[in-house]
Amino acid sequence: MGKHSKPRNNRSRTVAVAGASALAVTAPVVTGSQPAVNTDTFPRISNTDTMPKIPVEKSPINTFTVDELKQLRVALVRAAGRRASEARHKRAERARHRAAATNPQPVLHERTRAVPKPAKTVVKPSLHGAAKAIAFAAAQIGKPYEWGGVGPSAFDCPGLVMAAWAYAGVTIPRTSQSQWVNLRHVPTSDMEPGDLLVFYSDASHVGLYVGGGYMIEASEPSQPIKKVAIAGYYMNNLLGVVRP
Numbered sequence: 001m002g003k004h005s006k007p008r009n010n011r012s013r014t015v016a017v018a019g020a021s022a023l024a025v026t027a028p029v030v031t032g033s034q035p036a037v038n039t040d041t042f043p044r045i046s047n048t049d050t051m052p053k054i055p056v057e058k059s060p061i062n063t064f065t066v067d068e069l070k071q072l073r074v075a076l077v078r079a080a081g082r083r084a085s086e087a088r089h090k091r092a093e094r095a096r097h098r099a100a101a102t103n104p105q106p107v108l109h110e111r112t113r114a115v116p117k118p119a120k121t122v123v124k125p126s127l128h129g130a131a132k133a134i135a136f137a138a139a140q141i142g143k144p145y146e147w148g149g150v151g152p153s154a155f156d157c158p159g160l161v162m163a164a165w166a167y168a169g170v171t172i173p174r175t176s177q178s179q180w181v182n183l184r185h186v187p188t189s190d191m192e193p194g195d196l197l198v199f200y201s202d203a204s205h206v207g208l209y210v211g212g213g214y215m216i217e218a219s220e221p222s223q224p225i226k227k228v229a230i231a232g233y234y235m236n237n238l239l240g241v242v243r244p
Contacts, residue, residue, distance in 0.1 A: 079192040130194025132168035137216040176206040183242035
Protein backbone atom coordinates (compact mmCIF):
# COMPACT_ATOMS: atom_id res chain seq x y z
CA MET A 1 0.00 0.00 0.00
CA GLY A 2 1.87 3.01 -1.25
CA LYS A 3 5.31 1.68 -2.09
CA HIS A 4 7.07 2.66 -5.26
CA SER A 5 10.56 3.38 -6.35
CA LYS A 6 10.31 6.63 -8.23
CA PRO A 7 12.94 9.13 -7.01
CA ARG A 8 11.36 12.26 -5.63
CA ASN A 9 12.44 15.71 -4.65
CA ASN A 10 11.98 16.46 -0.98
CA ARG A 11 9.76 19.40 -0.76
CA SER A 12 6.93 20.55 1.41
CA ARG A 13 3.97 22.47 0.22
CA THR A 14 1.34 24.29 2.14
CA VAL A 15 -2.02 23.90 0.51
CA ALA A 16 -5.15 25.67 1.66
CA VAL A 17 -8.00 23.39 2.70
CA ALA A 18 -11.31 23.91 0.92
CA GLY A 19 -13.49 26.31 2.92
CA ALA A 20 -17.11 26.45 3.88
CA SER A 21 -18.18 26.38 0.23
CA ALA A 22 -16.69 22.86 -0.31
CA LEU A 23 -18.95 19.73 -0.64
CA ALA A 24 -20.38 17.50 2.21
CA VAL A 25 -22.10 14.22 2.88
CA THR A 26 -22.12 11.91 5.87
CA ALA A 27 -20.02 8.86 5.10
CA PRO A 28 -21.32 5.36 5.88
CA VAL A 29 -19.57 3.28 8.52
CA VAL A 30 -17.49 0.46 7.08
CA THR A 31 -18.69 -2.82 8.60
CA GLY A 32 -16.95 -6.04 9.51
CA SER A 33 -13.25 -6.06 10.22
CA GLN A 34 -12.62 -2.88 8.21
CA PRO A 35 -11.99 0.32 10.18
CA ALA A 36 -14.76 2.88 10.21
CA VAL A 37 -14.19 6.15 8.45
CA ASN A 38 -15.31 8.86 10.87
CA THR A 39 -16.01 11.96 8.84
CA ASP A 40 -17.18 14.02 11.83
CA THR A 41 -13.73 15.54 12.13
CA PHE A 42 -13.26 16.13 8.40
CA PRO A 43 -13.84 19.65 7.03
CA ARG A 44 -17.53 20.07 6.29
CA ILE A 45 -18.53 20.51 2.66
CA SER A 46 -21.86 21.97 1.55
CA ASN A 47 -24.29 20.12 -0.72
CA THR A 48 -23.96 21.85 -4.08
CA ASP A 49 -23.54 20.91 -7.72
CA THR A 50 -20.64 23.31 -8.14
CA MET A 51 -17.03 22.31 -7.80
CA PRO A 52 -15.26 23.54 -4.64
CA LYS A 53 -13.19 26.68 -4.91
CA ILE A 54 -9.74 25.20 -4.45
CA PRO A 55 -7.14 27.95 -3.96
CA VAL A 56 -4.93 28.60 -6.96
CA GLU A 57 -1.24 29.06 -6.23
CA LYS A 58 1.80 29.45 -8.44
CA SER A 59 2.75 25.79 -8.09
CA PRO A 60 1.25 23.64 -10.89
CA ILE A 61 1.66 20.44 -8.87
CA ASN A 62 -0.36 20.67 -5.69
CA THR A 63 -2.99 23.15 -6.81
CA PHE A 64 -5.75 23.37 -9.38
CA THR A 65 -5.65 26.22 -11.87
CA VAL A 66 -8.83 27.88 -13.08
CA ASP A 67 -8.50 26.12 -16.44
CA GLU A 68 -8.03 22.75 -14.73
CA LEU A 69 -11.17 23.27 -12.67
CA LYS A 70 -13.14 24.17 -15.80
CA GLN A 71 -11.83 21.09 -17.61
CA LEU A 72 -12.63 18.93 -14.59
CA ARG A 73 -16.21 20.17 -14.42
CA VAL A 74 -16.71 19.59 -18.17
CA ALA A 75 -15.36 16.04 -17.81
CA LEU A 76 -17.66 15.37 -14.85
CA VAL A 77 -20.71 16.74 -16.68
CA ARG A 78 -19.98 14.60 -19.75
CA ALA A 79 -19.41 11.49 -17.64
CA ALA A 80 -22.62 12.06 -15.68
CA GLY A 81 -24.52 12.64 -18.92
CA ARG A 82 -23.25 9.37 -20.40
CA ARG A 83 -24.23 7.45 -17.27
CA ALA A 84 -27.69 9.07 -17.18
CA SER A 85 -28.23 8.20 -20.86
CA GLU A 86 -27.17 4.59 -20.27
CA ALA A 87 -29.49 4.35 -17.26
CA ARG A 88 -32.43 5.71 -19.27
CA HIS A 89 -31.77 3.23 -22.04
CA LYS A 90 -31.63 0.30 -19.61
CA ARG A 91 -34.86 1.40 -17.89
CA ALA A 92 -36.63 1.70 -21.24
CA GLU A 93 -35.43 -1.75 -22.30
CA ARG A 94 -36.64 -3.30 -19.05
CA ALA A 95 -40.01 -1.57 -19.37
CA ARG A 96 -40.44 -2.83 -22.95
CA HIS A 97 -39.62 -6.40 -21.91
CA ARG A 98 -42.07 -6.27 -19.01
CA ALA A 99 -44.81 -4.83 -21.23
CA ALA A 100 -44.22 -7.45 -23.92
CA ALA A 101 -44.39 -10.26 -21.36
CA THR A 102 -47.56 -9.11 -19.59
CA ASN A 103 -49.50 -7.25 -22.29
CA PRO A 104 -48.78 -8.53 -25.82
CA GLN A 105 -49.52 -5.82 -28.36
CA PRO A 106 -52.43 -6.56 -30.71
CA VAL A 107 -51.72 -6.72 -34.40
CA LEU A 108 -52.44 -3.29 -35.91
CA HIS A 109 -54.62 -3.13 -39.01
CA GLU A 110 -53.45 -1.10 -41.94
CA ARG A 111 -55.39 2.04 -40.98
CA THR A 112 -54.92 1.73 -37.19
CA ARG A 113 -52.74 4.45 -35.75
CA ALA A 114 -49.94 3.37 -33.43
CA VAL A 115 -49.93 4.64 -29.87
CA PRO A 116 -47.52 7.61 -29.64
CA LYS A 117 -44.36 7.08 -27.64
CA PRO A 118 -44.24 8.75 -24.21
CA ALA A 119 -42.10 11.83 -23.85
CA LYS A 120 -38.56 11.27 -22.63
CA THR A 121 -37.89 12.02 -19.00
CA VAL A 122 -35.07 14.49 -18.57
CA VAL A 123 -32.70 13.43 -15.80
CA LYS A 124 -30.27 16.03 -14.52
CA PRO A 125 -26.79 14.48 -14.27
CA SER A 126 -25.51 14.21 -10.71
CA LEU A 127 -22.02 15.51 -10.05
CA HIS A 128 -22.02 14.81 -6.34
CA GLY A 129 -20.18 11.46 -6.28
CA ALA A 130 -16.91 12.07 -8.12
CA ALA A 131 -16.92 15.81 -7.38
CA LYS A 132 -17.23 15.23 -3.64
CA ALA A 133 -14.55 12.54 -3.64
CA ILE A 134 -12.16 14.84 -5.53
CA ALA A 135 -12.95 17.82 -3.30
CA PHE A 136 -12.26 15.74 -0.20
CA ALA A 137 -8.95 14.43 -1.56
CA ALA A 138 -7.89 17.94 -2.59
CA ALA A 139 -8.61 19.17 0.94
CA GLN A 140 -6.13 16.58 2.31
CA ILE A 141 -3.19 17.76 0.18
CA GLY A 142 -0.22 18.54 2.39
CA LYS A 143 -1.23 16.14 5.19
CA PRO A 144 1.28 13.41 6.12
CA TYR A 145 1.35 9.83 4.91
CA GLU A 146 0.78 7.17 7.57
CA TRP A 147 0.78 3.41 7.01
CA GLY A 148 -2.74 2.19 7.80
CA GLY A 149 -4.00 5.77 8.14
CA VAL A 150 -7.65 6.47 7.31
CA GLY A 151 -7.73 10.08 8.54
CA PRO A 152 -8.48 12.62 9.50
CA SER A 153 -4.91 13.74 10.22
CA ALA A 154 -3.00 11.24 8.05
CA PHE A 155 -3.68 8.63 5.36
CA ASP A 156 -2.08 5.82 3.40
CA CYS A 157 -2.91 5.44 -0.30
CA PRO A 158 -6.00 3.20 -0.09
CA GLY A 159 -7.13 4.93 3.09
CA LEU A 160 -7.21 8.27 1.23
CA VAL A 161 -9.33 7.03 -1.68
CA MET A 162 -11.58 5.04 0.66
CA ALA A 163 -12.18 8.12 2.83
CA ALA A 164 -12.73 10.32 -0.22
CA TRP A 165 -15.43 8.06 -1.64
CA ALA A 166 -16.91 7.45 1.81
CA TYR A 167 -17.28 11.22 2.04
CA ALA A 168 -19.27 11.03 -1.20
CA GLY A 169 -21.50 8.36 0.34
CA VAL A 170 -19.94 5.31 -1.34
CA THR A 171 -18.31 2.46 0.58
CA ILE A 172 -15.30 0.81 -1.09
CA PRO A 173 -12.83 -1.81 0.23
CA ARG A 174 -10.00 -0.83 2.56
CA THR A 175 -6.87 -2.07 0.74
CA SER A 176 -5.60 -1.32 -2.75
CA GLN A 177 -5.59 -5.06 -3.55
CA SER A 178 -9.24 -5.50 -2.53
CA GLN A 179 -10.17 -2.30 -4.38
CA TRP A 180 -8.57 -3.73 -7.51
CA VAL A 181 -10.34 -7.08 -7.16
CA ASN A 182 -13.80 -5.90 -6.11
CA LEU A 183 -14.45 -2.65 -7.99
CA ARG A 184 -15.58 -2.38 -11.61
CA HIS A 185 -12.71 -2.35 -14.11
CA VAL A 186 -12.80 0.20 -16.94
CA PRO A 187 -10.44 0.65 -19.89
CA THR A 188 -7.64 3.13 -19.36
CA SER A 189 -8.88 5.08 -22.37
CA ASP A 190 -12.26 5.56 -20.64
CA MET A 191 -11.06 6.69 -17.22
CA GLU A 192 -12.95 9.60 -15.70
CA PRO A 193 -12.34 11.97 -12.77
CA GLY A 194 -13.03 10.07 -9.57
CA ASP A 195 -11.72 6.73 -10.85
CA LEU A 196 -9.07 4.84 -8.93
CA LEU A 197 -5.71 4.26 -10.63
CA VAL A 198 -4.05 1.08 -9.38
CA PHE A 199 -0.30 0.55 -9.83
CA TYR A 200 2.23 -2.31 -9.92
CA SER A 201 1.61 -6.00 -10.56
CA ASP A 202 0.73 -6.59 -6.90
CA ALA A 203 -1.77 -3.68 -6.84
CA SER A 204 0.21 -2.13 -3.99
CA HIS A 205 -0.49 1.54 -4.77
CA VAL A 206 -3.61 3.50 -5.68
CA GLY A 207 -4.43 7.13 -6.43
CA LEU A 208 -7.55 9.16 -7.19
CA TYR A 209 -7.72 10.46 -10.77
CA VAL A 210 -8.75 14.13 -10.86
CA GLY A 211 -8.65 14.76 -14.61
CA GLY A 212 -6.19 16.61 -16.82
CA GLY A 213 -3.56 13.89 -16.47
CA TYR A 214 -3.26 14.28 -12.66
CA MET A 215 -4.10 12.24 -9.59
CA ILE A 216 -4.01 12.83 -5.83
CA GLU A 217 -2.06 10.25 -3.87
CA ALA A 218 -0.61 9.35 -0.48
CA SER A 219 2.60 7.67 -1.56
CA GLU A 220 5.13 7.14 1.25
CA PRO A 221 6.19 8.43 4.71
CA SER A 222 8.74 10.86 3.25
CA GLN A 223 6.14 12.57 1.05
CA PRO A 224 2.95 14.42 2.02
CA ILE A 225 -0.35 13.86 0.22
CA LYS A 226 0.03 15.58 -3.11
CA LYS A 227 -1.25 16.07 -6.64
CA VAL A 228 1.01 14.47 -9.25
CA ALA A 229 1.10 14.02 -13.02
CA ILE A 230 0.51 10.42 -14.11
CA ALA A 231 2.50 10.65 -17.35
CA GLY A 232 5.81 8.82 -17.55
CA TYR A 233 6.67 6.72 -14.51
CA TYR A 234 3.13 6.23 -13.28
CA MET A 235 1.65 5.29 -16.65
CA ASN A 236 4.51 2.83 -17.15
CA ASN A 237 3.54 1.14 -13.88
CA LEU A 238 -0.26 1.40 -14.17
CA LEU A 239 -1.97 -1.90 -13.52
CA GLY A 240 -5.43 -0.62 -14.42
CA VAL A 241 -8.41 1.60 -13.62
CA VAL A 242 -11.37 0.76 -11.37
CA ARG A 243 -14.55 2.72 -10.69
CA PRO A 244 -16.58 2.83 -7.44
